[in-house]
Amino acid sequence: MSAVAQLADELFEVMCDHNPVFATVTGLRERDHLLGGHTDEVRERFAARYTDIAARARALPADELGAEDAVTRAVIVQSAESALDQIDVRTDDFTVTDDFVAPYADLLNTLPMVVCQTPEQTRAYLARLAEIPRVLDELGQRNLLAVADGLLPVAHLTRGAIDYLDRYLADPEGDVLRRPVSDEEFLPELDRVLTEQVRPAYAEYRRLLAEQVLPHGRPEDRPGLCWLPDGESRYAKLARVHTTTDHEPRELHRIGLDLIAELAEEYKEIGSRLWGTTDLAEIFGRMRTDPALRWRDGEEMIAAAEAAVAKAEAAAPQWFGHLPETPCQVLAVPAAEAPAAPAAYYMWPSLDGSRPGTYFLNTYEATERFRFACEALAYHEAVPGHHFQLTVSQQLTDLPMLRRVSVVTAFAEGWGLYTERLAEEMGLYSDDVARLGMLSMDSMRAARLVVDTGLHALGWSRQQTVDYLVENTPMPLVEISSETDRYISYPGQALAYMVGRLEIQRLRAEAERELGDRFDIRGFHDLVLGGGSLPLSVLADVVAAWVAEQG
Numbered sequence: 001m002s003a004v005a006q007l008a009d010e011l012f013e014v015m016c017d018h019n020p021v022f023a024t025v026t027g028l029r030e031r032d033h034l035l036g037g038h039t040d041e042v043r044e045r046f047a048a049r050y051t052d053i054a055a056r057a058r059a060l061p062a063d064e065l066g067a068e069d070a071v072t073r074a075v076i077v078q079s080a081e082s083a084l085d086q087i088d089v090r091t092d093d094f095t096v097t098d099d100f101v102a103p104y105a106d107l108l109n110t111l112p113m114v115v116c117q118t119p120e121q122t123r124a125y126l127a128r129l130a131e132i133p134r135v136l137d138e139l140g141q142r143n144l145l146a147v148a149d150g151l152l153p154v155a156h157l158t159r160g161a162i163d164y165l166d167r168y169l170a171d172p173e174g175d176v177l178r179r180p181v182s183d184e185e186f187l188p189e190l191d192r193v194l195t196e197q198v199r200p201a202y203a204e205y206r207r208l209l210a211e212q213v214l215p216h217g218r219p220e221d222r223p224g225l226c227w228l229p230d231g232e233s234r235y236a237k238l239a240r241v242h243t244t245t246d247h248e249p250r251e252l253h254r255i256g257l258d259l260i261a262e263l264a265e266e267y268k269e270i271g272s273r274l275w276g277t278t279d280l281a282e283i284f285g286r287m288r289t290d291p292a293l294r295w296r297d298g299e300e301m302i303a304a305a306e307a308a309v310a311k312a313e314a315a316a317p318q319w320f321g322h323l324p325e326t327p328c329q330v331l332a333v334p335a336a337e338a339p340a341a342p343a344a345y346y347m348w349p350s351l352d353g354s355r356p357g358t359y360f361l362n363t364y365e366a367t368e369r370f371r372f373a374c375e376a377l378a379y380h381e382a383v384p385g386h387h388f389q390l391t392v393s394q395q396l397t398d399l400p401m402l403r404r405v406s407v408v409t410a411f412a413e414g415w416g417l418y419t420e421r422l423a424e425e426m427g428l429y430s431d432d433v434a435r436l437g438m439l440s441m442d443s444m445r446a447a448r449l450v451v452d453t454g455l456h457a458l459g460w461s462r463q464q465t466v467d468y469l470v471e472n473t474p475m476p477l478v479e480i481s482s483e484t485d486r487y488i489s490y491p492g493q494a495l496a497y498m499v500g501r502l503e504i505q506r507l508r509a510e511a512e513r514e515l516g517d518r519f520d521i522r523g524f525h526d527l528v529l530g531g532g533s534l535p536l537s538v539l540a541d542v543v544a545a546w547v548a549e550q551g
Helices: 003-018 020-026 040-059 067-089 103-113 119-129 132-148 155-169 184-216 231-243 249-275 280-289 298-318 371-381 386-394 401-405 409-425 432-456 462-472 477-489 493-518 521-529 536-550
Strands: 329-332 344-347 358-361
Touching (some): 003 020, 003 040, 003 401, 020 103, 040 067, 067 231, 067 401, 103 132, 103 155, 119 184, 155 184, 155 477, 231 249, 231 409, 231 493, 249 280, 298 329, 298 371, 344 371, 344 386, 358 371, 371 386, 371 409, 386 401, 386 409, 409 432, 409 493, 409 536, 432 462, 432 477, 432 493, 462 477, 493 521, 493 536
Parallel strands (some): 329 358
Antiparallel strands (some): 344 358
């Protein structure tokens, strides 16, 4: 094993130590009993480890490395420095919301995905549950310290967190933390831990939020990071983390505005064919209000998603040489998480085979959601989007684990958005209504460049964000509300989609121009997915080297 690969393995171990639940759901079970920590001492220890690894990676002579080691070195540097930026920004301290990005909610969202297959794994899970009171106490202290430092949460999102905890505490029989344990021998101990330790700890954390945090919450007209101390620099760091570029927020804002204008022309073209109108407001109004474009119920949503995934799987061999070894399952978002969850998301398969890759579709208020988005969502989240990208990455056994399972947001989400347009090339969209769904997804991601930067760099209010999305996208109002709160809660992450898509498209166009008739679309896709999740600048170097080799 090369020195670079060894350093990559060392960084991956640090990442698993830092977030042992991530290790478990990935299928690496050595830390199943651990839950991590949030104290100053813990953060300083991990910051020192990340700093040391980044420095040692930078010290390696890049011009003396082989091509694969050079890529791994760049991934190490970006991953370690990204972790340092996130520690420095302190989002865990002031992110209080009902979305899974809040640490307390992440536990309730992620731990139920663990599968306990042996008595040892079940005992480890119970030991981990017993750590929840300590972690919630640490999180509560971090929330109070953030308030003291002027890093205030958003009031209406804090109320949402309190409501989320009220729902959780009101349903002990349906406790999501019961799911991983199926062995009846352990059920009495599970109930004891939940009743005597976990639920009282969540009740105490709920009390702290209501009594000591909520009174300091920011109003809806000041939800962005720019209203916090050093907010602009915090946002710039998060934008760099999520896009792996140095694009300035105001530059991304302008790019988003330009894309929205371009998409308007595509809407008019399809609108004229479908409904005989080129009036954008009329097209959006029809998309939002036509009863024929809404779902009958959640079961119909799931069936349509399964059909779209099956269609994409059948066409994929013509466009990809390397395919996932396992299919993608489609499930509804669990009811407890659904009110605040996005329209859809993907959960990668575990390496140990205990959990398949899963496309989760939000069926909450199904009759208020629109069927035109179904196919584009399935292609983004499942096939050939995240399921292909993440599952193929796990199959790259010649690469260090760091590159197989860690996720660079701009790469992963850029790929997902790229595949929505690729699906049109593949002939997957059923009709013009489905193509409107593709445009609606594009509108959302282009608008994210506008509103995310608007909120966190330009000082937009929540209502200003809602109004922009209503006017410039056909998103249903139920999704506009939850999406707006997502952008407030998760600064910078929403930028990654369109930034990544534009870069992948740019690299493909350059390769097609350079290679002409020698360009192979299957080879290009296999190249992009064949290196794991890469920072965009590293991906550009990889594609350039591939083009040179083809010549």
